[in-house]
Amino acid sequence: MRRAIVVRDALGPLNPLIPVFTGAGFNKPVEVESPEALVALVSEVGADLVVLSLATTSNHVLDELQGMLRDRANLAAIGTAPTPDSELILAGFRRGLSEFLVVPAGPNELAGALARLESKWARAPKGGHVTAVYSPAGGAGVTTVAVNMAHALARRKPAGRVAVADLVVGLGDVTTHLNLAPTYDLGELVRKLDRADGESLHSITESVADGMDALAGTSDLELGEEVTAEAVQRILALMRASYSYTVLDVEHTVSPRTIAALDAADRIVMVFQVTVAGLRKVKRALTLFEQLEFPAEKVLLVANRVGAGDVMSWPDVAKALGRSVDFRLPNAFQGVADAQTRGIPIAANDNAPGMKALIDAYNLLAIRIMGQRGTVPSSIEEPESSRTGTTAGFGRLLGKLRK
Numbered sequence: 001m002r003r004a005i006v007v008r009d010a011l012g013p014l015n016p017l018i019p020v021f022t023g024a025g026f027n028k029p030v031e032v033e034s035p036e037a038l039v040a041l042v043s044e045v046g047a048d049l050v051v052l053s054l055a056t057t058s059n060h061v062l063d064e065l066q067g068m069l070r071d072r073a074n075l076a077a078i079g080t081a082p083t084p085d086s087e088l089i090l091a092g093f094r095r096g097l098s099e100f101l102v103v104p105a106g107p108n109e110l111a112g113a114l115a116r117l118e119s120k121w122a123r124a125p126k127g128g129h130v131t132a133v134y135s136p137a138g139g140a141g142v143t144t145v146a147v148n149m150a151h152a153l154a155r156r157k158p159a160g161r162v163a164v165a166d167l168v169v170g171l172g173d174v175t176t177h178l179n180l181a182p183t184y185d186l187g188e189l190v191r192k193l194d195r196a197d198g199e200s201l202h203s204i205t206e207s208v209a210d211g212m213d214a215l216a217g218t219s220d221l222e223l224g225e226e227v228t229a230e231a232v233q234r235i236l237a238l239m240r241a242s243y244s245y246t247v248l249d250v251e252h253t254v255s256p257r258t259i260a261a262l263d264a265a266d267r268i269v270m271v272f273q274v275t276v277a278g279l280r281k282v283k284r285a286l287t288l289f290e291q292l293e294f295p296a297e298k299v300l301l302v303a304n305r306v307g308a309g310d311v312m313s314w315p316d317v318a319k320a321l322g323r324s325v326d327f328r329l330p331n332a333f334q335g336v337a338d339a340q341t342r343g344i345p346i347a348a349n350d351n352a353p354g355m356k357a358l359i360d361a362y363n364l365l366a367i368r369i370m371g372q373r374g375t376v377p378s379s380i381e382e383p384e385s386s387r388t389g390t391t392a393g394f395g396r397l398l399g400k401l402r403k
Ligand SMILES: Nc1ncnc2c1ncn2[C@@H]1O[C@H](COP(=O)(O)OP(=O)(O)O)[C@@H](O)[C@H]1O
Pocket: 135, 137, 138, 139, 140, 141, 142, 143, 144, 145, 173, 304, 305, 306, 329, 330, 331, 332, 333, 334, 336, 337, 340, 358
């Protein structure tokens, strides 16, 4: 179902138009009081279509909308006005709006606009968003962040399901954090990767709670060897086709499969604790990402366990890293440990005291992930001719490291 958000009165009376929306595959449109409320709701829950009056919307809100239309291939906007004022229409198109309607809009005019938009949606890239949670140091909280961020995403009820996938070979922790004893895991998926499709993926993942699935890591070291860079690329393509959001628990070892996961992800959430050693490693990882030519905005810096004896002020942290920290997850040792002992996400442990700040912080992180569709992942494919063995496509990335 597509989601439309309409500013009150932007189309005229909405009731007679509801059948046009539902006939074109939309939910009953959500009505908001103001253009400001409209952009706030889009960044919070997402939308396929927004309708607003060009005559009464401030330039500031139109600027924000322009940014959203640029970042989200699936979002379209219809502008309206009481008369077909050509200057207003042109200004709207320049900002990326797709259609213009005179108010009050008739059912036929609206149906025509929705039909034309259909081709825009058909061209939009399909597939879900992938976030790689990574830390250059062990024990910083990667598994905790991956599990709880995926759960926060699932609880916001996006269209489609959410998965947390454990790419750690050997001692992956997603199953312990979620108290799962899965029949199948990543090893099984890798074993049948040639034939795997959405259905086999579904049979290998476990359904956890609130629309979240988990793909367990493999402890089979022999199969683990088959988790190559190329296998990771294929797995992520499968995940994208089945899940609207995939969150990866990535190993901290810098191996070809780690680099493949980081490269293929739309976003990297880099988790660290504010210690001298931790910051040094983050700095080195940022340099590595630069060499790999990952766009700077692909990386979100997330400080974990903030308040547990921080050794530096935030300005000093920013100075040491050469950029500021994007998110701070507060320390909440007892509540986190308690949830992990019970094998549930922290937000599912509703009787735990003192967890609100951390749960809120995870929600903000989820909103940030949903709000921006991320960067277009660079392809790590190379021309057929330069392929060698299982690490095909790696020449390009590794070549960058040698530069
Ligand atoms: N916000 C937090 N507050 C307190 N303890 C935390 C928090 N996040 C993670 N931890 C703890 O940190 C430890 C390491 O977390 P884990 O997710 O297993 O790290 P990694 O996967 O990076 O090795 C665990 O004991 C976990 O309970």
